[in-house]
Amino acid sequence: MKKIRNQLMYNYILIAVFALVLVGLVTWINYAYNEAERDLLSIDLDWLEEDYQEGGLVYAFDNQFFTEEDAIELVNEDLQVVESIGNGHENGHTYEQAELNEMLSLSEYETYITVYLNDMSGYFLLLKLTPYEVYNDVLLIMGIIAFLGFSIAVFLFSRRTAKQIVDPMAELEEGMISFGKGDLDHRISYEAGNELDQIKDTFNTMANQLIKERKRREAVENNRKELVRNISHDIKTPLTNILGYAKMVSDGDLKGMDPKEVNEVILTNSLAANDLVNDFFSLSKLESVDFELNRKKTDVMEYFRQLIIDFIPELEIRNVDYEIDLPDADVEVMIDPAQLRRVLQNLIHNGLKYNDEGLKFTFEAHVEDLTVSLIVEDNGIGIPEDMHASIFEPSVRVDASRRTDGSGLGLAIATKIIEAHEGSISLSTSENGGARFVIILPVCQ
Numbered sequence: 001m002k003k004i005r006n007q008l009m010y011n012y013i014l015i016a017v018f019a020l021v022l023v024g025l026v027t028w029i030n031y032a033y034n035e036a037e038r039d040l041l042s043i044d045l046d047w048l049e050e051d052y053q054e055g056g057l058v059y060a061f062d063n064q065f066f067t068e069e070d071a072i073e074l075v076n077e078d079l080q081v082v083e084s085i086g087n088g089h090e091n092g093h094t095y096e097q098a099e100l101n102e103m104l105s106l107s108e109y110e111t112y113i114t115v116y117l118n119d120m121s122g123y124f125l126l127l128k129l130t131p132y133e134v135y136n137d138v139l140l141i142m143g144i145i146a147f148l149g150f151s152i153a154v155f156l157f158s159r160r161t162a163k164q165i166v167d168p169m170a171e172l173e174e175g176m177i178s179f180g181k182g183d184l185d186h187r188i189s190y191e192a193g194n195e196l197d198q199i200k201d202t203f204n205t206m207a208n209q210l211i212k213e214r215k216r217r218e219a220v221e222n223n224r225k226e227l228v229r230n231i232s233h234d235i236k237t238p239l240t241n242i243l244g245y246a247k248m249v250s251d252g253d254l255k256g257m258d259p260k261e262v263n264e265v266i267l268t269n270s271l272a273a274n275d276l277v278n279d280f281f282s283l284s285k286l287e288s289v290d291f292e293l294n295r296k297k298t299d300v301m302e303y304f305r306q307l308i309i310d311f312i313p314e315l316e317i318r319n320v321d322y323e324i325d326l327p328d329a330d331v332e333v334m335i336d337p338a339q340l341r342r343v344l345q346n347l348i349h350n351g352l353k354y355n356d357e358g359l360k361f362t363f364e365a366h367v368e369d370l371t372v373s374l375i376v377e378d379n380g381i382g383i384p385e386d387m388h389a390s391i392f393e394p395s396v397r398v399d400a401s402r403r404t405d406g407s408g409l410g411l412a413i414a415t416k417i418i419e420a421h422e423g424s425i426s427l428s429t430s431e432n433g434g435a436r437f438v439i440i441l442p443v444c445q
């Protein structure tokens with residue numbers, strides 16, 4: 001991943017290299033121009049005289065490399081032009097000596113050379129050599145190259161900067177605006193090859209995260225609505241019963257029932273409604289954001305053993321058999337003793353509630369490196385395999401034909417409590433077909 005700073009530096013280096021090439025090119029052309037100028041000056045004067053002697057002025061002019069701007073004049077001893085070829089004076093033009101001297105001495109753009117002819121006393125050839133045209137061409141070419149070169153460099157620079165910085169920024173801005181308008185499906189796709197790619201990734205991850213969060217919130221909201229619907233439905237039965245029997249009492253018509261019996265029905269239904277409301281309240285509390293466990297470092301093996309002992313009188317009264325298989329070890333776990341008790345109590349009470357004679361509980365515990373598992377198993381009717389996952393959701397019960405005097409919230413409450421302990425709770429079928437609940441908790445390091 002390149003940094004924007006480096007990328008800009010590369011761009012500047014590119015322009016600098018371009019400029020260097022340009023300067024090189026211009027220098028080379030300048031050098032070529034000088035060559036051209038030297039070529040003009042390197043007209044072979046001896047050959048020129050020979051050419052003249054051989055074929056006259058026209059022949060000499062054509063034979064040597066004269067341009068149209070150049071001229072050869074044959075001048076006599078009175079400094080009068082006798083014959084002229086090229087861009088020179090008319091025949092008969094007479095030079096002043098001073099003028100001629102000045103011409104021969106120095107000229108910025110033209111070069112005058114005299115070639116004295118040996119066998120024509122006093123006659124000489126006056127050459128006028130003009131580097132003008134070459135010079136003008138060179139200036140024009142250099143100007144065009146410089147202009148083109150500069151334009152290309154600016155174009156390349158702006159294209160590169162646009163691809164690397166400007167376009168990505170524009171796309172980002174567009175994405176943010178779409179986001180601001182609530183379009184969470186907008187994604188950014190540029191490839192800048194610099195830090196802006198990280199911003200793109202962060203933006204896209206944030207968008208995915210927000211969508212996930214929106215879905216999660218929708219799911220929570222739907223669950224909550226369904227829970228309220230179920231609870232309202234569940235509470236209706238005991239309330240209708242209470243209302244019916246209370247009305248019988250107030251009308252003084254017990255339809256032949258024993259008042260004690262009527263009272264019993266009202267009491268049982270009141271308790272059921274009360275349990276339902278209490279469980280609903282507990283679950284809401286566990287789901288609220290400010291719920292916190294009151295955790296203490298506890299030897300969970302000793303805790304589990306003590307809890308089972310507390311339940312033994314109840315098991316014995318109900319003639320329920322039990323087996324305890326806990327390792328003799330100290331296993332420290334951060335637990336909220338009251339909340340964990342609630343979970344284990346619910347598992348034991350469910351076992352008692354949903355099963356009949358011949359019930360036997362098995363309490364086990366296993367210690368791993370980082371975790372400990374606490375197991376409550378019974379040999380009862382069990383729970384169908386296809387419900388092993390959904391049974392932990394609120395208001396899920398096995399089926400209407402079974403005894404259903406619970407709220408259907410016990411295992412949902414247990415799950416919330418165990419998850420708050422960073423643990424898990426799962427269900428499987430025991431060897432004898434009953435329910436086997438396994439709670440896994442992280443051990444203190």
Ligand code: ADP
Pocket residue numbers: 346350351352354355378380381382383391396397398399402404405406407408409410411412435
């Ligand atoms: P509830 O308050 O109705 O007991 P739970 O969430 O605790 O609700 O249990 C959900 C359902 O799972 C119960 O209604 C029952 O049908 C079934 N269940 C729970 N534990 C057992 C068990 N040990 N044996 C058989 N069925 C069970």
